[in-house]
Amino acid sequence: MRTEFLLLGARRTIAVVGLSVAAACGGSEKATTDSTTTPPPVAVMARPATPSDSACPRDGAWKRCALEDRVVKSGLAFKPAGDSMNVAYLSVPGVRYKIGLTASMVAFFYSDSLAAAQDVTALDRFRLTPRGDTIGAWKSVPSDVIWSGNLVAVLFDASATQMERIRLTIAAGAPQPLSEAAKAAQAQQLPPMPSR
Numbered sequence: 001m002r003t004e005f006l007l008l009g010a011r012r013t014i015a016v017v018g019l020s021v022a023a024a025c026g027g028s029e030k031a032t033t034d035s036t037t038t039p040p041p042v043a044v045m046a047r048p049a050t051p052s053d054s055a056c057p058r059d060g061a062w063k064r065c066a067l068e069d070r071v072v073k074s075g076l077a078f079k080p081a082g083d084s085m086n087v088a089y090l091s092v093p094g095v096r097y098k099i100g101l102t103a104s105m106v107a108f109f110y111s112d113s114l115a116a117a118q119d120v121t122a123l124d125r126f127r128l129t130p131r132g133d134t135i136g137a138w139k140s141v142p143s144d145v146i147w148s149g150n151l152v153a154v155l156f157d158a159s160a161t162q163m164e165r166i167r168l169t170i171a172a173g174a175p176q177p178l179s180e181a182a183k184a185a186q187a188q189q190l191p192p193m194p195s196r
Contacts, residue, residue, distance in 0.1 A: 062109055062151035062174045064095060070172075074165045076100065087137040089130055090119050094154070103143075103158040105166065110150040120147055128154050146170045 056065035064080075071078040081096035085106050092115075094106035110116040123129060128145045129136030143158040148170045155163060 056175070058175045058177050060149075060174055060176050061112065062149060064107075064109065066175050067107060067151065067153075067170070070169045070175075071097075071099075071166065074169045076162060076165055085137075089123065089136070090128075090152075091115065092119075099155070099158060099162055099166070103162050104156045105158075106154045106156075108152040108154075110152070113149045116147065116150050116152055120152055128152070149174050 056063055056069065058066075068078065068080070077098075077100050079098050081098050081104070083096055084093040085096055086093050090108055092108050092110055094108045097105040097107065099105055108116070108119075110119070120128070122131075124131050124133070125145060125147070127133075127136065127138075127142055129138070138154070138156070140156055142154045142156055144155040144163045144167065146153045146155070146167055151170060151174070153166065153170055155166060158166070
């Protein structure tokens with residue numbers, strides 16, 4: 001019985017190998033005729049846009065697009081909450097952002113650093129409230145307040161990691177204008193990549 005089983009297995013193996021050889025040998029003639037025909041055209045797909053391709057002006061001042069691009073690149077889950085916030089003692093409305101699951105941020109974009117300084121220097125820098133006021137217009141005590149040029153950002157319910165990443169991102173400064181060499185390199189387009 002065992003011998004018959006082994007013979008049956010050997011016959012199946014020989015049959016599979018024989019079919020494979022026949023297919024390989026029989027396909028060689030077809031392969032030579034196919035190689036003389038032209039291959040079908042390859043579809044060319046444009047390279048998808050990346051955050052660095054943004055049309056955000058690089059003029060040394062913070063803009064929403066620059067902040068959002070930088071924070072996303074820092075690895076945080078960061079998105080606009082879709083509304084703004086007016087604070088009585090700040091002259092510009094703030095843009096609300098959601099960071100991760102529980103943290104949030106309000107960013108105030110001023111026209112220039114002097115306008116930001118006029119609002120911020122009279123306030124408590126750790127809470128961004130009038131001096132002597134503990135909460136002011138905020139729903140809770142801010143986790144951190146970051147001021148860089150024309151941007152003032154207030155974080156709420158942020159973890160130590162989130163505060164560090166946001167602080168490093170903003171403290172690096174607004175995107176500066178590109179040098180002539182960088183403009184030339186940016187203008188050079190990569191060739192389209194064929195799809196496979």
